[in-house]
Amino acid sequence: MLNKKFVILLAGCLLAAGLASAGEVKKDPWHRASGNKIAFICRVSLDHELDSGFYATGLDMVTDQNKTAGYGYVSYDCDEYVFPPMYGDLGEFSEALISKGDFKKGFYLPFFSVQLFGSRIAGLKLPLGADVKFPEEAKYVYLGSFTYTLESGSLLVTKVSVQDEFDDAQAVLNQKLGKNVQLYRAELTEHQKKDKS
Amino acid sequence: MMKKRCAAGAALAAVLILLSGCVTNSNVVEETPDKTPGEIYQKMSVSRKRKLIVELCRTYTPRNSVLVYGSCSTNGIAFIKNAVPLSMKFLQTDPAKPAQHLEYLGDHAFFYKPVSPGGSYRLYYSETLIPGGREYTYYGIQQGPTAFDFTAPEKPGLYYAGDFEINYNTKKAVSFSSDPKDSTWYRRTYEKNTSVYEHGEKKLSDCEKQSLEYILKFYKDTAWEPLIRARMEELKNAE
Numbered sequence: 001m002l003n004k005k006f007v008i009l010l011a012g013c014l015l016a017a018g019l020a021s022a023g024e025v026k027k028d029p030w031h032r033a034s035g036n037k038i039a040f041i042c043r044v045s046l047d048h049e050l051d052s053g054f055y056a057t058g059l060d061m062v063t064d065q066n067k068t069a070g071y072g073y074v075s076y077d078c079d080e081y082v083f084p085p086m087y088g089d090l091g092e093f094s095e096a097l098i099s100k101g102d103f104k105k106g107f108y109l110p111f112f113s114v115q116l117f118g119s120r121i122a123g124l125k126l127p128l129g130a131d132v133k134f135p136e137e138a139k140y141v142y143l144g145s146f147t148y149t150l151e152s153g154s155l156l157v158t159k160v161s162v163q164d165e166f167d168d169a170q171a172v173l174n175q176k177l178g179k180n181v182q183l184y185r186a187e188l189t190e191h192q193k194k195d196k197s
Numbered sequence: 198m199m200k201k202r203c204a205a206g207a208a209l210a211a212v213l214i215l216l217s218g219c220v221t222n223s224n225v226v227e228e229t230p231d232k233t234p235g236e237i238y239q240k241m242s243v244s245r246k247r248k249l250i251v252e253l254c255r256t257y258t259p260r261n262s263v264l265v266y267g268s269c270s271t272n273g274i275a276f277i278k279n280a281v282p283l284s285m286k287f288l289q290t291d292p293a294k295p296a297q298h299l300e301y302l303g304d305h306a307f308f309y310k311p312v313s314p315g316g317s318y319r320l321y322y323s324e325t326l327i328p329g330g331r332e333y334t335y336y337g338i339q340q341g342p343t344a345f346d347f348t349a350p351e352k353p354g355l356y357y358a359g360d361f362e363i364n365y366n367t368k369k370a371v372s373f374s375s376d377p378k379d380s381t382w383y384r385r386t387y388e389k390n391t392s393v394y395e396h397g398e399k400k401l402s403d404c405e406k407q408s409l410e411y412i413l414k415f416y417k418d419t420a421w422e423p424l425i426r427a428r429m430e431e432l433k434n435a436e
Contacts, residue, residue: 055338057296058288059321060236116338121286121322123337153290153317155338 030176033139036100041169041183042143044071044112044126045091046150047159055116064117071114071126072096075107084113093172106133108191112146124150126157130188138184142169162188237310238300239284246302247415250310254419257311263349264421266308266412267358268404280363281305283331284324285345288338291317301345306411311421315351319343325363327380344384355424359386360404402432 033039056065070086073096088094109132116122126148134141149159170183237249269281285301287309294316299309312318320343325332336343350356364381385392390401409429416422 051292054292054296055288058290058298059338060286060298121335123335124339125337152292154319154341157339 030095030173031097032177032181033097037097038100038134038138039140039173040073040096040098040143040186041093041140041173042088043091043093043145043165043169044088044114045145045147047147047161048149050116050150050155052116055122059117059119059122061117061119061122064119067118069114069116070118071112073109074111074113075109086115086118090114093169095173095176105136106131108132109143109188110191124155126160128160128188129191131191132186132188134186135184138182140173140181140183141186142166142183143186144188145169236298236300237302239302243414250415251419253310254416254421258353258420259355259424260353261314262311262353263314263356264308264311264354264412264416264424265347265349265356265358266306266408268306268360268408269362270305270360270399270404270407280326281307282323282325284322285320286322287318287320287345289313289316290319290338291315302415303411306408308408308412308415312349314349314353317348318346320345325380332380344382355421355428357387357405357408359384360399360401361385362392402435406432 031039052065056062069090071088071090071094072084072086074084085096087096109128109130111128112126114124114126116124126146128146132143145163145165147161147163148157149161150156151158164185166183166185173183174180237246237253241249281304282301287299287301289295289297289299289312294313297313297316297318299312299318301307302309309318319336319338319341321336321338321340323332323334323336323345325334344361345358347356347358361382361384364383383392385401387401406429409425409432413422413425413429416425
């Protein structure tokens, strides 16, 4: 139920972003986590650059070849497609502001969603399969830094490595907000399936 | 003297490398926006498609390419089973082969523009009519395989991909879904000639003949025409 609320929120964010940018991937500047919001910081990257010309030609998106790939979160292993908002540029730190009311102390993060060339049609799934927990008092939460290795051609994920770049994330956060704030580490554990009954 | 010998040797090696490059690359068709007349889309008029195909066939010939065609004509009993893809988009995923984008062109008989021999083509987007609406499926680059995915033969020429039929899971039939369970395509080939339905299937050779007649409208007066006619004759003689 909580997950569904979270997904609805994500879909709403995308709709708003979509209306504002007419299909362009839009990344808001970083904001302070005020009210009941929590800011999640992370970095998602690939261990080698994709041959953008190859995929842009294959996907008939040559004119969009130089657009930066965006990444966002998907909060549960969905049967139906979720329109995730793109929070960050692939390879860069990002901030996602989520309402605390949409979850209590954590959520399930099955995969990151990537849009090459800023387009949903060029989507990639970067699986994670982690339950995310964080301290109740946290307003700023560092999820981690995730580097994916992809098979050439089909771009299937062959390896994911998680790095702790907490200090870098803290520095970027302070710099983006223009003030020092307390960043907390999230605890990522292997996803435990909940009994639906 | 030694220097001259080295220089002569290097020049000879360079010539050999260049020649070998020419030989190995002579059959590779590299598609770039500058070199081709542009993409051919399903929504284009027949005359526009035909014009682009004729232009494209100056580059993609039966000596360096594969012309892939197929059909969605197995079932003709219930109206709903006659559905054909409204749109299908493919990308070539083998990094060793030239990048290429393909569109499903046609109706109950279909074809793609000529493709690279040995290329692996993956469906990444489709639109299909399903009971109660239209299904938009974003397979993405990573998903698959689907019945429509194919690897082109290494030998240039014609390639019949088979006949395709759709099976619905009406309980899950909803619009804007990416779940391939909602409708699933099945492929029938000469090697695996079984229909998912228990009745109504056409002979596969009849499906192929229908497909050949259709593609001839587009490939007439190109280097592909004699091959298409020869295959039609072959099927006729096999009856």
